[in-house]
Amino acid sequence: MRFSKLFGKTLRQAPADAEGLSHQLLARAGMIAQVSAGVYSYLPLGWRVLRKIERIIREEMDRAGGQELMMPSLQPLELWEATGRRQAFGKTLFVLRDRREHDLALGPTHEEVVTDLVHRYVQSYRELPLLLYQIQNKFRDEPRPRGGLLRVREFIMKDLYSFDVDEAGLEQSYQKMVSAYQNIYRRCGLPAVKVEADSGAIGGKDSHEFMLLAETGEDEIIHCRGCTYAANAEKAEFRKAPLPPEEPLPVEEVSTPGVTAIADLARFLDISPSKTLKAVFYAADSTPALVLIRGDLDVNETKVRNLLKCNELRMATEADLKGTGIVAGFASPVGLKGVKAVADDSICLGSNLVAGANRPDTHLKNVNYPRDFKVDVIGDIAQARAGHQCPRCGDALISARGIEVGHVFKLGTFLSEKLGAMFLDENGVSRPAVMGCYGIGLGRLLAAAVEQNHDDKGITWPIPIAPYHIYLCPLYTDNPDVTAVADDLYSGLTNEGLEVLFDDRDESPGVKFNDADLLGIPLRTTVSPRTLKSKSVELKWRTRKETELVPLDEVVTRLKDTLHKAGQC
RNA sequence: CGGGGUGUGGCGCAGCGGCUAGCGCGCAUGGUUUGGGACCAUGAGGUCGGUGGUUCAAAUCCACUCACCCCGACCA
Numbered sequence A: 001m002r003f004s005k006l007f008g009k010t011l012r013q014a015p016a017d018a019e020g021l022s023h024q025l026l027a028r029a030g031m032i033a034q035v036s037a038g039v040y041s042y043l044p045l046g047w048r049v050l051r052k053i054e055r056i057i058r059e060e061m062d063r064a065g066g067q068e069l070m071m072p073s074l075q076p077l078e079l080w081e082a083t084g085r086r087q088a089f090g091k092t093l094f095v096l097r098d099r100r101e102h103d104l105a106l107g108p109t110h111e112e113v114v115t116d117l118v119h120r121y122v123q124s125y126r127e128l129p130l131l132l133y134q135i136q137n138k139f140r141d142e143p144r145p146r147g148g149l150l151r152v153r154e155f156i157m158k159d160l161y162s163f164d165v166d167e168a169g170l171e172q173s174y175q176k177m178v179s180a181y182q183n184i185y186r187r188c189g190l191p192a193v194k195v196e197a198d199s200g201a202i203g204g205k206d207s208h209e210f211m212l213l214a215e216t217g218e219d220e221i222i223h224c225r226g227c228t229y230a231a232n233a234e235k236a237e238f239r240k241a242p243l244p245p246e247e248p249l250p251v252e253e254v255s256t257p258g259v260t261a262i263a264d265l266a267r268f269l270d271i272s273p274s275k276t277l278k279a280v281f282y283a284a285d286s287t288p289a290l291v292l293i294r295g296d297l298d299v300n301e302t303k304v305r306n307l308l309k310c311n312e313l314r315m316a317t318e319a320d321l322k323g324t325g326i327v328a329g330f331a332s333p334v335g336l337k338g339v340k341a342v343a344d345d346s347i348c349l350g351s352n353l354v355a356g357a358n359r360p361d362t363h364l365k366n367v368n369y370p371r372d373f374k375v376d377v378i379g380d381i382a383q384a385r386a387g388h389q390c391p392r393c394g395d396a397l398i399s400a401r402g403i404e405v406g407h408v409f410k411l412g413t414f415l416s417e418k419l420g421a422m423f424l425d426e427n428g429v430s431r432p433a434v435m436g437c438y439g440i441g442l443g444r445l446l447a448a449a450v451e452q453n454h455d456d457k458g459i460t461w462p463i464p465i466a467p468y469h470i471y472l473c474p475l476y477t478d479n480p481d482v483t484a485v486a487d488d489l490y491s492g493l494t495n496e497g498l499e500v501l502f503d504d505r506d507e508s509p510g511v512k513f514n515d516a517d518l519l520g521i522p523l524r525t526t527v528s529p530r531t532l533k534s535k536s537v538e539l540k541w542r543t544r545k546e547t548e549l550v551p552l553d554e555v556v557t558r559l560k561d562t563l564h565k566a567g568q569c
Numbered sequence B: 001c002g003g004g005g006u007g008u009g010g011c012g013c014a015g016c017g018g019c020u021a022g023c024g025c026g027c028a029u030g031g032u033u034u035g036g037g038a039c040c041a042u043g044a045g046g047u048c049g050g051u052g053g054u055u056c057a058a059a060u061c062c063a064c065u066c067a068c069c070c071c072g073a074c075c076a
Helices: A021-028 A044-063 A077-083 A085-092 A111-121 A167-187 A262-269 A301-308 A414-419 A442-452 A480-495 A509-519 A529-533 A552-565
Strands: A032-036 A039-042 A074-076 A094-097 A103-106 A130-139 A154-164 A192-196 A207-213 A219-224 A230-232 A252-255 A277-284 A287-294 A313-315 A340-344 A353-356 A362-367 A377-379 A397-412 A422-424 A430-432 A434-441 A470-474 A500-502 A523-527 A536-541 A547-551
Touching: A021 A032, A021 A442, A039 A044, A044 A130, A044 A154, A044 A167, A044 A442, A074 A077, A077 A085, A077 A103, A077 A111, A077 A414, A111 A130, A111 A154, A111 A414, A111 A434, A154 A167, A154 A442, A167 A192, A167 A207, A167 A397, A167 A434, A192 A219, A192 A397, A207 A219, A207 A442, A277 A301, A277 A353, A287 A301, A301 A313, A301 A340, A301 A377, A397 A414, A397 A442, A414 A434, A434 A442, A470 A480, A470 A509, A480 A500, A480 A523, A480 A529, A480 A552, A523 A529, A523 A552, A529 A536, A536 A552, A547 A552
Parallel strands: A192 A230, A287 A340, A340 A377, A470 A500, A470 A523
Antiparallel strands: A032 A039, A074 A103, A094 A103, A130 A154, A154 A434, A192 A207, A207 A397, A219 A230, A219 A397, A252 A362, A277 A287, A277 A313, A353 A362, A397 A434, A422 A430, A523 A536, A536 A547
């Protein structure tokens, strides 16, 4: 490609609305352009990167036995109502109305459509397992798009769906996908780590995410110092240290004027926070809920949401608490009626705790569960933190940040049951297909690659996904020798199948070098009167400082070999 | 949706009651240059986000509205 003809130019300054790192670099490099909030165009250079990622993904999906198909973005809303996921997706689902006043959804994912397809085409266990996938645009009306390509409303996703005869089959398909995903990240030159994850609106049970570690990542990862345990912080578990057992004492009132926060309470009474009972209130799908946890721990809202099986969970406001008898700052489960109470299992790991009294400036000492209060649901709703103990080995947990670049789910049978994706087993018994689903956001992967691969000059693409491999950079284009050699090299390299971006512009060396660095092409080849004096051209890796002179007649084979060794061509 | 912020040529910004709306980059033409974002000359390009109001006069003040960005609840 000749740079002079390339659509999309490099910018010295990033657009003001590009805040995030990858967004700024991709915009400055002329690889993407924003159309509206969370909606982007890929310009030719960015699209080449995307296509390379896509190709790697497609190869791995095919190799794992996936069959590619293409489902529509436009989906009848009835399908979403049939599975009950219209509610689960809520406002994130784009809904539109056609001229017949019929409601349609723009597909945010395709479980409904693919399961309906399987319902119609699969009748026998002999047709399973089945791995169906597509690479296609998804639409999600995100509450807040952000970070350029990292979180958008229209995005390109590879989504694969597995259908198996039983759980064991699902397990196999799942493992196949996990290793296919690991191959994909490795081949893209992006080291992603697998972590346990919450399954969110997609539903289902087991789930793992693939994370690319980056300071700027939106997600927190909790992993173990000693073993391989790693989980998204919203899912992570830990060992809760039990307190030494004590004889339960009678409940006692204590005056605590103005003391509301746990830390203040502990200081005021000169006890450890773990000897207190923390009570916070939420509105769960607009119903007030009292959430209880031992004072030294924090509530994990994702876990609460799962335990309560509710869609929307938010901190309660004064208005939500009206008529419940709860007094903010001195809230207590003791003597409370008519309010749903959820508790973390840590409340069983201590005795004689200090709790609120539901009266201003008063707390209760020696509160014990279940002697003094009841709860509706009890389970793990605690937030894991760095320093907590690993649930597997007990070693210390560590926190890191990452960008989610893939997510796999074991769905089970709830969708196949609802949509009738049944098959007859070898005994003639009708059974629902056991499903899994597996997604990678390609644009996100592209942006994450930039977040992870850049320096102060610009992007440093891993070779397998670089838009071009070689930046051919003639200096002094008014010199006929230079242009002759450069033209020659360009056709020579191109004929060998190498991907060359030929900077044939009449620009100063500074401009060209800076653009080369900004675009992040792995290899730079400079031709100038100076290099021609020794009948050679200069070679430089984007990520290295040193340069090297290579004789003219060796350049093509040399570049070919170099890239070959790097695993390309 | 709650909180904060920004809308002025393609990009980055200045102007915040006064006359013909500026500057840098980029773009066009010509010339001189050029191993890490050169210089000179000439030139093109703007309904100042929109609507309504106040005023002799509005980019500038007021109201409403739209768009976009950032921080929080959601996800590939």
